[in-house]
Amino acid sequence: MKHKTLALLPLLFSPLAYAHPGGHPGNLLDAVAHLLTEPDHLGMAAIAVLVGIAGARFFRRRSQARVQDKRR
Secondary structure (H helix, E strand, O other), X not given: OHHHHHHHHHHHHHHHOOOOOOOOOXXXXXXXXXXXXXXXXXXXXXXXXXXXXXXXXXXXXXXXXXXXHHHO
16 A cells, blocks of 8 residues: 555656656667656656665565565
8 A cells, every 4th residue: 555655656646746847859870868867857757766776686685585574
């Protein structure tokens, strides 16, 4: 239940996120170039990567602790 609630939080807050003026280009390559060169997009991507790394480390340590507890 807890994981479902956490998964729904971004959906609930998505109306609060507005695109910056100019929007995103229609061409796929232009859109990718735009996303990789705009500082606000790079900042959000960096935050997502850091949260992903921290989450992976947390869950890996937790699963290793469970395995060690079962061995005892």
